[in-house]
Amino acid sequence: xxxxxxxxxxxxxAGAVWSYWSMIRMPGTSYSGALPPLTKEQQALxxxxxxxxxxxxTTIGERNVFRPDAxxxxxxxxxxxxxxxxxxxxxxxxDVGDIIxxxxxxxxxxxxxxxxxxxxxxxYDTVRGSPGANDNASGMAAVLAxxxxxxxxxxxxxxxxxAFVNEEPPFFRTPRMGSVVYARRCAERGENIxxxxxxxxxxxYSDERGSQRYPPPFSLFYPNRSDFIxxxxxxxxxxxxxxxxxxxxxxxxxxxxxxxxxxxxxxxGWSDHWAFWQQGYPGIMFxxxxxxxxxxxxxxxxxxDQIDYDRFTRVVSGIHHVIQDLVHSDQ
Numbered sequence: 001x002x003x004x005x006x007x008x009x010x011x012x013x014a015g016a017v018w019s020y021w022s023m024i025r026m027p028g029t030s031y032s033g034a035l036p037p038l039t040k041e042q043q044a045l046x047x048x049x050x051x052x053x054x055x056x057x058t059t060i061g062e063r064n065v066f067r068p069d070a071x072x073x074x075x076x077x078x079x080x081x082x083x084x085x086x087x088x089x090x091x092x093x094x095d096v097g098d099i100i101x102x103x104x105x106x107x108x109x110x111x112x113x114x115x116x117x118x119x120x121x122x123x124y125d126t127v128r129g130s131p132g133a134n135d136n137a138s139g140m141a142a143v144l145a146x147x148x149x150x151x152x153x154x155x156x157x158x159x160x161x162x163a164f165v166n167e168e169p170p171f172f173r174t175p176r177m178g179s180v181v182y183a184r185r186c187a188e189r190g191e192n193i194x195x196x197x198x199x200x201x202x203x204x205y206s207d208e209r210g211s212q213r214y215p216p217p218f219s220l221f222y223p224n225r226s227d228f229i230x231x232x233x234x235x236x237x238x239x240x241x242x243x244x245x246x247x248x249x250x251x252x253x254x255x256x257x258x259x260x261x262x263x264x265x266x267x268x269g270w271s272d273h274w275a276f277w278q279q280g281y282p283g284i285m286f287x288x289x290x291x292x293x294x295x296x297x298x299x300x301x302x303x304x305d306q307i308d309y310d311r312f313t314r315v316v317s318g319i320h321h322v323i324q325d326l327v328h329s330d331q
């Protein structure tokens with residue numbers, strides 16, 4: 001027997017098992033079966049989500065620096081929604097050419113550990129040529145609805161809700177990306193962000209076989225129906241991914257999957273959580289997986305009527321429970 005090949009085979013097998021357990025295998029069990037009726041609280045949440053999506057995607061529509069009036073209208077709408085919920089809004093403004101862009105920030109100070117910060121943020125701009133109902137009025141609507149729900153509470157950790165500008169090309173992963181501007185300021189101030197969550201394109205679902213795609217080789221491990229929400233982070237954020245999945249599955253009757261592979265794999269870092277990784281902060285994305293399932297991704301057809309508001313609402317309700325765990329837990 002040739003020992004050397006046998007050793008290599010054993011090492012490869014061990015590496016595959018370790019990769020599976022550390023990056024793919026998640027705690028708990030994904031929900032299956034019929035979805036229960038929405039609660040009265042979830043029905044009220046759905047009403048708010050529908051209102052925000054329609055205002056951003058239908059009334060305002062495409063919103064970016066190439067349509068500066070629409071981008072400003074979106075920022076004003078978000079600021080008004082935060083204010084109506086009872087917050088004082090900080091505008092982190094910066095120039096992009098001759099256009100003033102702004103991140104919008106609200107905060108609930110932590111009661112016992114104010115120096116530990118949980119950030120929940122989504123981008124409100126769109127790619128050129130798209131009204132961006134799912135990408136990312138859905139995520140922004142979630143942030144606004146969650147912020148309203150959390151106002152007046154007393155979390156142990158500081159909780160921030162942030163609306164980011166300029167996530168889409170040509171600013172994606174550049175110094176002018178809003179979340180890059182914000183995360184760098186957090187790092188410069190020495191702030192201790194213990195978790196960053198971004199809802200990114202979270203409104204589209206299908207029960208059809210083959211409706212879900214993945215970069216290889218992930219189709220070997222995940223469902224081929226796009227009926228679930230994904231929780232995604234890089235390998236360094238794996239503890240946060242696992243914790244979020246555990247909490248979501250424990251509290252929410254909705255299918256969920258999690259992944260914490262290397263950040264260079266396509267899709268893993270395609271949102272604002274990537275900017276926080278660059279500063280050494282843990283960050284995760286809640287997503288319907290966008291181009292891996294959504295046929296209207298970055299198209300003019302990404303309109304408000306494409307969103308499944310029932311399932312969208314259940315996901316946002318689950319994100320609320322994840323936030324609750326993160327800001328109140330001793331861990």
